[in-house]
Amino acid sequence: MTQPERLAAEYFDGVSARPLHVEARIDGDTLCIQPPEGDPKRVPLRRVRWPERQRHGARVAHLPDGTSLHCADAMAFDTWARHAGLGESWVVKAQQSWRWTAAGVAMLLVLCGVLYQWGLPWGARAALAFVPARVDRELGDIAMRSIRDEGLVSPTALPPGQQQRLRAAWSRAVANAGPAGVTIDLHFHKSKLGPNAFALPGGHVVLTDEMVALVEGREDVLIGVLAHEAGHVRHRHGMRMLAQTTLLGGITSIAFGDFSGLLAAAPALLGHLAYSRDFEREADGDAIALLQANGIPPAVMATMFERLRAHQRKEGMPDLPIALGSHPPDEERIARFRDAAAVR
Structure with missing residues (x-):
């Protein structure tokens, strides 16, 4: 040529x-x-x-x-x-090479997976290290007022004497746990959420009347429930979730722009579900440790799960699979609590 x-x-x-x-x-x-x-x-x-x-x-x-x-x-x-x-x-x-293009796409997917699994949690922890604890409290106060103003909770019907006994039982349990104990601001409320307990940043923990009734006031079970929520407070899970969701939302906005609000929000929602499962497992570990420090068999928590499941079925609530629930499967959590022995 x-x-x-x-x-x-x-x-x-x-x-x-x-x-x-x-x-x-x-x-x-x-x-x-x-x-x-x-x-x-x-x-x-x-x-x-x-x-x-x-x-x-x-x-x-x-x-x-x-x-x-x-x-x-x-x-x-x-x-x-x-x-x-x-x-x-x-x-x-x-x-111009489909092989190089395919390899590039595969590497990008691997990189996204690594950043999603480890990069976001690490970035959230790093950012949170510069946020003082008073910010947790301020956000928790705002969230608590909002929950009350929106009518999600209402004044408790528990007798003052029962409230006092539960507070005293929790204080003793924390004292027995030693330095790992966490101070929380315990609130008793009726709730539209049914049998439940949840923690807010800064130390607010809400225990619903319905949860107390579900376990028939058993202090050992309720101590385990409160220990779990105190674990969320100790590890600053609420703030870490906020930081991770903010980071993930920023990344999806860069990637998708305003093309589709639903598409941009989907990864943030999936991230919330996955990271919540990790946080729940971490909080379960704190609950096991506190129960063991008080000589309470962690297996007592199986009572709560079994009764919650029976309550959900009675109310016609479906058992959500792990991909759609923010908590690990009940079977996994029950097995973990039952396998943990009591320590005196």
Whole structure:
């Protein structure tokens, strides 16, 4: 095959929309653009912004003075460039290879998985290290007021004497646990949420009347429930969740922009569910430790799970699979509590 020394192209001078038909050739380290009449235009090769090879479309080389060289015949341009010794970067070559493209996609997926699994939690912990504990309390106070204002909870119907006994039992349990004990601000409430207990940043823990009734006031079980919620407080799970959700939301906004609010929110929702399961397991570990420190068999917590499950079935509530629930499966948690022995 003879070397195509000259390339038929169109030259745009940046002033007129009408192209000038020219011939282009390479002379050493210079691009020469020869018009039909007159002297050729000479441009150092290193100052030309050469187009990347693609499957379709015209080739456009941009010159430093704002003018450009166009070639509608992409194959002719690529052949001329190759014979002229205009090499391609490895990036361009990789883009043209389905194997390199597939490998790049696979590496990107692996990187996203690593960042999702370990990067976000690490980033949240690092950011939270600079947030003082008083911020937890302020956010917890706001959340507690909001829960009350929205009517999710109402004043408790538990007798004052029972409230006092439960508070005293919890105080003794914390004292027996030693330095690992956590101080919480315990609230008793009726609730539209049914049998439940939850922790807010800063130490607010709500124990519902319905939960007390569900376990028939058993102090050993309720101590385990409160120990679990205190674990959330000690590990700052609420603040960590907020930080992780904020980071994940920022990343999805960068990735998806305003293309779809639902699409951008989906990864943040999935992240919330997965990280919640990790936090629940961590809080369960704290509950086991406190129960053991008080000589209470952690297996007593199985009572709560069994009664909660019976309550859900009675109320017609479905048992959610792990992919849709923020807690680990009941079977996993029951087995963990039953396998943990009491220690005196």
